[in-house]
Each structure stands twice: as C-alpha cells, then as structure tokens.
Amino acid sequence: MIQGIVLKGYSGFYYVFAQDRVWECSLRGRFRIKTQDFFPGDRVSILPAAGGKASIEGVEPRRNTLTRPPVVNLDQALFVFARASPKPDFNFLDRLLIQVSKANIKPIIVVTKIDLLNADVEEEEEDLFAYYQKIDYEVYRVSNLNGAGIKQVRDCLRGKTSVLAGQSGVGKSSLLNAVCPDFKLKTGKVSNKLSRGRHTTRHVELMVCAGGLVADTPGFSSLYLPKIKKEDLAFYFPEFEPYLGRCRFSSCLHNKEPDCAVKEAVGSKEISPLRYEDYLLFLQELIIQERSY
Ligand SMILES: Nc1nc2c(ncn2[C@@H]2O[C@H](COP(=O)(O)OP(=O)(O)OP(=O)(O)O)[C@@H](O)[C@H]2O)c(=O)[nH]1
Numbered sequence: 648m649i650q651g652i653v654l655k656g657y658s659g660f661y662y663v664f665a666q667d668r669v670w671e672c673s674l675r676g677r678f679r680i681k682t683q684d685f686f687p688g689d690r691v692s693i694l695p696a697a698g699g700k701a702s703i704e705g706v707e708p709r710r711n712t713l714t715r716p717p718v719v720n721l722d723q724a725l726f727v728f729a730r731a732s733p734k735p736d737f738n739f740l741d742r743l744l745i746q747v748s749k750a751n752i753k754p755i756i757v758v759t760k761i762d763l764l765n766a767d768v769e770e771e772e773e774d775l776f777a778y779y780q781k782i783d784y785e786v787y788r789v790s791n792l793n794g795a796g797i798k799q800v801r802d803c804l805r806g807k808t809s810v811l812a813g814q815s816g817v818g819k820s821s822l823l824n825a826v827c828p829d830f831k832l833k834t835g836k837v838s839n840k841l842s843r844g845r846h847t848t849r850h851v852e853l854m855v856c857a858g859g860l861v862a863d864t865p866g867f868s869s870l871y872l873p874k875i876k877k878e879d880l881a882f883y884f885p886e887f888e889p890y891l892g893r894c895r896f897s898s899c900l901h902n903k904e905p906d907c908a909v910k911e912a913v914g915s916k917e918i919s920p921l922r923y924e925d926y927l928l929f930l931q932e933l934i935i936q937e938r939s940y
Pocket residue numbers: 759760761762763789790791792813814815816817818819820821822833834835836845846847848864865866
C-alpha cells in the first residue's frame with residue numbers, strides 16, 4: 648500500500664499522485680458500494696495492480712474543505728489580482744481572506760501585470776496592496792509577461808497544496824504557465840480565438856507544479872461570508888487587533904458606539920478606511936445572516 652494525493656476524478660477513475668508519478672485508480676469494495684466521492688487533495692492509500700494501475704483502499708480525514716470549487720487539505724490559497732485590467736476588487740479580496748482564514752488555509756496575495764505599472768493605474772490601488780503587506784499578509788508582485796517575481800511564487804508553492812483563485816482575466820493560468828513552463832494551460836487569448844465562454848478554466852484538478860500541488864480554479868464563486876458570530880468579525884481584520892479591548896464598551900462592534908478605539912484608528916488612518924468600510928458591510932451581512940438561523 649502506498650500513500651498518495653488525489654489530483655482529480657474523471658469518468659469513474661481517480662488520478663492519484665504517489666511516489667513521483669500519477670496512478671489511474673479505480674474504486675473497490677466498500678468505496679464502490681458507498682459511491683464515496685473523493686476530491687482533489689484527498690490523502691488516500693492505494694494498492695498497485697497490474698498494468699501500472701491501482702485501487703483506492705483508504706482515505707484520511709480531511710483537514711479542511713473548500714466547496715466551490717471542491718478541493719480539500721489545502722495549505723494555502725493564492726488570491727490573484729491584476730494590478731490593472733481588470734481593476735482589483737478589494738471587497739472581493741476581503742471576502743476571500745475571511746473565507747480561507749475561517750477554513751484555516753493560509754492566504755497569499757499575488758498581484759499580476761506589474762508590467763502595466765505606469766499605464767493608467769491609479770496610485771491608490773498600489774497603496775492598498777502595500778497596506779495588506781503592512782498588516783502581515785504575504786504579497787507577491789509578478790509579471791507573467793516578463794517573468795518578474797515569478798521565482799518567489801515558485802518557491803512558495805514547493806511542498807504545499809495550493810489553490811489559485813481570482814476574477815476571470817487576472818492571469819491565473821498565465822501565472823501557472825510562467826511558474827511551470829511545461830504546463831501550457833489555456834489562457835485568455837486562446838479562449839477568445841475559440842470564442843468559448845468567459846471562463847477559460849473549467850474543471851478543477853490539482854497539478855504537480857514547482858514541487859507542490861496546485862489547482863487553477865475558475866474563481867471562487869461563493870461570495871457569501873461563512874457563518875461567523877458578529878462579535879468575532881473583528882478578529883478577521885488583523886489590523887484591528889491592537890485596538891480591541893480598548894473601546895469604552897466591551898461588547899463594542901465598532902459601529903455606532905461612542906469611544907471606539909477602532910473608529911479612532913480609522914480616523915487617524917492607522918486602519919484603512921476602505922477596509923473599515925468592508926468591515927461595516929460584512930457586519931450588516933452577518934447580522935442579517937444571524938436573523939435567518
Ligand atoms: N500585461 C500582462 N498581461 C497578462 C499578465 N498575465 C496575464 N496576462 C494576460 O491577461 C489575459 C488573461 O490571462 P489568463 O491567464 O487567461 O487569466 P485567468 O485568470 O486564467 O482567466 P480565467 O481562466 O478566465 O479565470 C491574457 O490575455 C493574458 O495574456 C501579466 O502579468 N501582464
């Protein structure tokens with residue numbers, strides 16, 4: 648029996664990476680009867696059979712799960728944003744950050760298209776990515792066109808299981824092609840020629856890349872916040888931390904309450920007003936969510 652990781656399922660078979668190669672695996676016994684579903688990232692034990700094939704004999708409990716797209720046991724999520732074109736949506740980034748933090752997955756921000764730097768990019772956007780860096784998120788800046796910053800991304804993938812997420816057109820597939828030149832994933836230009844849909848990347852599978860496993864996803868489609876108590880939302884904003892416990896009311900939600908240390912920090916720009924705006928927006932969403940339980 649050998650240990651491996653499911654890369655993908657496809658028409659009744661699972662493709663498992665173990666001992667430096669991919670095994671086509673069928674299901675036997677209890678797994679077939681229960682029609683158990685495995686997801687990319689599942690850690691399985693497989694039994695080699697004739698012809699280089701194998702069967703799945705066991706599966707480990709999952710460490711974490713993303714449902715849309717389904718990928719499990721992730722170490723990190725790379726949120727890919729273009730410096731420009733499409734314009735970065737920071738509200739979307741803040742949502743993604745909360746989703747993965749809740750699922751215990753490390754977020755990493757990758758800013759692509761830095762070669763467009765002096766084009767018509769507003770200063771403010773650059774400052775915002777720098778702000779995320781300042782509050783201790785890992786941020787990489789790359790150009791998939793000229794290769795700047797690619798080595799750092801390659802290094803951060805080694806030995807890890809990662810997922811890429813971001814709006815269509817930000818350069819996720821291009822990034823993987825730059826990191827792993829033998830990939831040749833379809834990118835925007837190809838898809839336009841074939842005039843397929845807006846999303847070039849359709850199915851989810853883990854790929855062996857830079858000594859790790861990576862899934863290129865069509866983007867997380869779930870924009871809903873996970874179930875979080877409104878009192879806990881502030882913990883998902885790391886820059887609020889130094890101010891928590893300093894408000895007049897211990898139950899302060901940092902909204903309309905007087906003498907709020909968080910609001911004072913927003914006033915003095917120590918906390919980004921845009922991040923605080925998202926905090927207030929998410930707070931309202933969580934309050935509405937709580938009412939429907
Ligand atoms: N200038 C510049 N263009 C880039 C860069 N990265 C990607 N592009 C271009 O941006 C377009 C979209 O790139 P893709 O890699 O297909 O984007 P994607 O995020 O995979 O898109 P979906 O698969 O639709 O989600 C393509 O035309 C790329 O050539 C970059 O670093 N700089």
